[in-house]
Amino acid sequence: MIHLPARRFNRSLALVLTACSLFWCCPGCSRPGDERSPLYSHPSQESGPEESSAASFSPEISAEFNQLKQELYEDLSSLDYVAQLTAPFGPSPQLPLLNPAFPDLSEMGWDQRLEVIKSLKFQLGIIEPASLAPAQREFYEILSFFADKELDMASMKDFRLLHYLSPESGLMVQIPRDLNAIPFNNRQNVEDYLLLLSDLPRLFKDLGDLCREEAGVSISFTSQWLQDAASACAPYCLTPEHNSLVFSFSRRLEGIGDLTQEEQEAYLARNQEAMIQKVIPAYQKLSQEIRSLPAQSRPYEGLCGQKNGREYYRLFIIRESGTSYSDIHQLKQGIEEQLRQNTYTLDTLINQLPLDSSQSSPAAMRSSTSLLSFLKEETYHYFPSSSPDPLNMAIVPAETEDLWKLPCLDYSFQDSGTATLLISQHMAENHALLYDALSSVGFPGKYYRESYLKSNPDMPLLSLLGFSGWEQGWDLYGRSCAISYDNGLLPEEKQLARLSLSSFLAIHALIDIQVNYYGWGLEDVQGFLAEHYSLDEEGIAETLYHSAIYSPGDSVITYAGYLEIRQMKVQAIEHFGDRFDESSFHQFLLEKGPAPFPLIRGWFSDWLSE
Numbered sequence: 341m342i343h344l345p346a347r348r349f350n351r352s353l354a355l356v357l358t359a360c361s362l363f364w365c366c367p368g369c370s371r372p373g374d375e376r377s378p379l380y381s382h383p384s385q386e387s388g389p390e391e392s393s394a395a396s397f398s399p400e401i402s403a404e405f406n407q408l409k410q411e412l413y414e415d416l417s418s419l420d421y422v423a424q425l426t427a428p429f430g431p432s433p434q435l436p437l438l439n440p441a442f443p444d445l446s447e448m449g450w451d452q453r454l455e456v457i458k459s460l461k462f463q464l465g466i467i468e469p470a471s472l473a474p475a476q477r478e479f480y481e482i483l484s485f486f487a488d489k490e491l492d493m494a495s496m497k498d499f500r501l502l503h504y505l506s507p508e509s510g511l512m513v514q515i516p517r518d519l520n521a522i523p524f525n526n527r528q529n530v531e532d533y534l535l536l537l538s539d540l541p542r543l544f545k546d547l548g549d550l551c552r553e554e555a556g557v558s559i560s561f562t563s564q565w566l567q568d569a570a571s572a573c574a575p576y577c578l579t580p581e582h583n584s585l586v587f588s589f590s591r592r593l594e595g596i597g598d599l600t601q602e603e604q605e606a607y608l609a610r611n612q613e614a615m616i617q618k619v620i621p622a623y624q625k626l627s628q629e630i631r632s633l634p635a636q637s638r639p640y641e642g643l644c645g646q647k648n649g650r651e652y653y654r655l656f657i658i659r660e661s662g663t664s665y666s667d668i669h670q671l672k673q674g675i676e677e678q679l680r681q682n683t684y685t686l687d688t689l690i691n692q693l694p695l696d697s698s699q700s701s702p703a704a705m706r707s708s709t710s711l712l713s714f715l716k717e718e719t720y721h722y723f724p725s726s727s728p729d730p731l732n733m734a735i736v737p738a739e740t741e742d743l744w745k746l747p748c749l750d751y752s753f754q755d756s757g758t759a760t761l762l763i764s765q766h767m768a769e770n771h772a773l774l775y776d777a778l779s780s781v782g783f784p785g786k787y788y789r790e791s792y793l794k795s796n797p798d799m800p801l802l803s804l805l806g807f808s809g810w811e812q813g814w815d816l817y818g819r820s821c822a823i824s825y826d827n828g829l830l831p832e833e834k835q836l837a838r839l840s841l842s843s844f845l846a847i848h849a850l851i852d853i854q855v856n857y858y859g860w861g862l863e864d865v866q867g868f869l870a871e872h873y874s875l876d877e878e879g880i881a882e883t884l885y886h887s888a889i890y891s892p893g894d895s896v897i898t899y900a901g902y903l904e905i906r907q908m909k910v911q912a913i914e915h916f917g918d919r920f921d922e923s924s925f926h927q928f929l930l931e932k933g934p935a936p937f938p939l940i941r942g943w944f945s946d947w948l949s950e
Contacts, residue, residue, distance in 0.1 A: 398471035405476055408463055412483075413801040415456045419443065422536075426521045427803060428751055428790050440535040442515070442543040445504070445550055450497050457494075461487040478932075478943065479798060485936045486805050489659040496652045498558040502643075504547055505561070505630065507568035508890040511547060512626060515540065516576055516585055520743040523752045524592040527599075530607055533589075537614040541622040548629045556634035559646060563635035568890070573627040575742050577620055580612050584740045585619065591740075592752060642856035643892050653856045657893050661809030661900040662936035671900060672853050678903055679846040682839045689836055702775045702827040708733055708768060712761070712778050718825040719784040724927040728791030731782060732760045735768050747777035749787055759787060779822035785815040792930050807934040813901015814933070816845075820902075847873075848884055849899040855888040904937045905929065908944055915948050 417424045421438040443449060464484055469477050504511050522533050555561060561569075580586045589611045593604055643649035654668050665671040706714060712733060736744055741764060744750075750760040761782050767773045779785055789811070793799050823829070823837050851868070854860040860868075865885045869875040887895065908929075913920045928947050932940050 396468075396470040397473060398468075401467060401471040402473055402476060405467060405472055405480070408460075408467075409479070409483075409798070409801055412456070412460055413804065415459075416453075416801075416804045419449075419453055419456075422518045422522070423804075425523070425532075426518065426751065427800065428749070440532040441539050442536065445543065445546040450500075454494055457487055457490045461491060478935075478939070481939050482802075482805070482935050485662075485939060489655070493652075493655045493659060496648070496655065498554055499646070499649075499652045499656075501550060501554050501559050502646075502892075505551070505565075505569050506890045507565065507572045508887070510569060510572065511543070512569070512573045512576070512623065515543070516743050517745070519585065520588050520740075521750070521752055524595050526596060527603075530593070530596070534607075534610055534614055537611070537618050540619055541625075544622045544626045548626060551629060551633055556636060560636040560638060561633060562637065562641060565889070566630055566633055566635055568886075570627045570630040573623045573630070576623045577627060579620070580615050583615060583620070584743050586612065586615060587737065587739050588743055591737075595752075640859040641861065641889050642859065644857055644859050650857055653892060657896055657900070660806070660893065661813075661897040662807050662938075663809060663900045664904060664937040664941050665900070668853060668857050671896070672850065672857075674903060675846050675849055675853075675899060678906075679843055679850070682843045682846070686836070686839045686843065689832065689839070693832060693836070702772065702823070702829050706771075708763075708774060708778070711774065712782055714827075715779055715783040715822060715825070716788075718822070718827075719788060722821065722922045722926065723784050723788065724792070724923050724930065726788070726792040728787065730758045731787055732758055733778075734760050734762055735765055736762050738765065747781045749781055749790075761787065775822070775827070776819060780815055780819035784818040784821060786811075786818075788818065789814050789930070802934050805934075807936060809897050809901035809904070809937065810934040810940075811901070812898040813903075813905055814929070816898055816902040817905045845895065845899050845902075848887075848895045851884050852888040852893065852895045855885060856892045861885075901937075904940075908941070911944075912948065 418438060420443050421441055422443075424438060444452070460483065464480065464487060467480065469480050472480060503509070506513075519533065519536065522536070523529055524533070575584060590608060593599065593607060599607075638645035643653045646652070657663070657668060657671070663671055665674055712731065734750075736746060744762055746762060746764045747767060748762050750762050761778065763774065763777050767777050781787060796802075820838055820841070823834050823841075829837070847869075851860070851865055854864070854868075862881065862885045866876070866878070866881040869881050869884075875881075909925060912925050928944070929940075932943050
């Protein structure tokens with residue numbers, strides 16, 4: 341049961357939350373004194389007495405460990421050609437590119453990855469951490485966490501089907517986005533792209549076989565899920581003249597400057613032929629197969645309605661978020677406590693403001709280009725400096741918006757040394773949405789983070805290990821910090837925006853937990869929002885509910901990472917007082933991440949004492 345604050349606040353908060361869900365769509369950040377929640381006791385890394393590095397360090401073992409990291413990177417990269425090619429940092433020059441193909445969804449593909457993890461676990465077991473250099477010891481801990489959590493989930497392979505068939509983020513949605521992200525820097529890239537199109541029927545056949553084996557046996561789907569999953573195929577069943585993949589292909593060919601007119605026309609013809617003969621029929625067949633799967637009614641639509649679903653949700657959240665909370669119940673309590681703290685401050689703030697006051701638009705008079713420059717300049721007042729590559733901006737044509745999860749970064753022209761921050765026309769026309777987009781994906785969010793970490797030689801491997809809680813938590817924290825910049829908002833407006841948005845996303849995460857771990861249905865979500873926040877619009881409850889059903893854990897993973905960072909910042913402020921340096925705190929996080937938070941918490945304690 342969620343414990344909620346006094347009702348006298350909730351009607352005012354309802355207005356704020358409704359506005360922020362449409363206006364900002366990002367959580368709040370605070371300066372010292374805002375959004376403070378008491379720290380919980382978190383399980384930390386057990387460690388013995390401090391060892392003498394000079395006495396135990398072994399150059400031979402250190403070299404073997406570096407070799408282990410390189411081999412692990414090669415093994416993980418070999419499992420997914422598209423991920424290797426579209427990595428933010430580009431494919432490693434030391435690795436030969438794989439043959440163009442989509443991942444193997446079969447039992448053999450699963451076992452191949454599992455063998456890589458088992459081998460890693462074995463090799464870590466024969467390495468004495470004290471023989472490594474200090475930085476290597478930290479990476480040893482990261483790899484140990486990764487191996488342990490991956491092996492914990494080894495018996496849960498059936499649940500991968502839920503991710504493959506998610507109407508919001510399943511393969512039928514993700515594959516076009518992956519294709520659209522493949523860089524077109526030369527003719528070979530185009531040839532490889534066309535080979536991938538030819539491999540799509542094989543991928544969807546494997547997915548169809550997997551569905552027939554597991555749907556209705558180990559995994560059950562409701563009729564609504566199957567209907568929505570089949571509908572997600574519809575945009576890519578369209579004829580070439582209406583298909584967004586065709587529009588995208590034509591646009592990206594323009595990035596290859598030395599193509600002759602004849603070559604360009606030949607590529608366009610081959611792409612259209614592949615779409616007609618391979619891609620569109622594959623999508624049509626997959627849509628039919630999804631609709632033919634057995635539908636089952638369940639008492640709970642969330643993961644807790646699946647066999648072993650609650651245990652899978654627990655393992656998935658802990659693995660992906662890397663949270664230092666030991667279980668779902670404790671994490672839920674932590675989010676609730678943050679919401680209570682937000683509520684108390686918001687209650688006081690709202691009572692001080694006129695009832696008819698409205699939030700201004702941040703930096704409303706700035707163009708998109710000058711706004712991005714402003715965010716970059718302001719970021720370096722509070723975050724360590726870096727030397728990022730140029731960042732361009734572009735509005736995505738309406739006919740290809742489905743190929744992006746906007747706002748986002750486009751690295752598809754990697755040879756040019758630039759990235760492009762993509763936004764929709766709607767974002768470009770709304771200053772508040774534009775500010776949110778540029779701060780979350782630009783500065784000090786994702787692009788700043790990736791640019792700063794680009795010089796870290798371990799980043800290609802770390803990006804494959806997938807510590808989403810740290811990465812997404814940073815981006816959320818970064819854009820919340822941008823609300824505090826000198827952007828034209830009044831101090832009270834900044835505080836209201838930060839706390840309201842943090843509260844909105846905390847509620848989103850709590851609903852995710854309640855639906856997937858405790859068995860809430862749509863009526864429970866509607867009742868919760870109506871009773872406690874006077875939000876009785878049917879669309880809001882349905883959106884949050886179906887987000888929890890189709891993308892379980894996503895909101896929790898992001899908010900958990902954000903919460904961990906917020907709590908460490910509060911602890912640092914309390915520890916250092918007037919000596920607290922925000923840039924140094926951010927530098928610590930960037931140097932230690934991406935990593936699991938139980939490890940970061942231990943390193944953070946050392947950082948405070950030093």
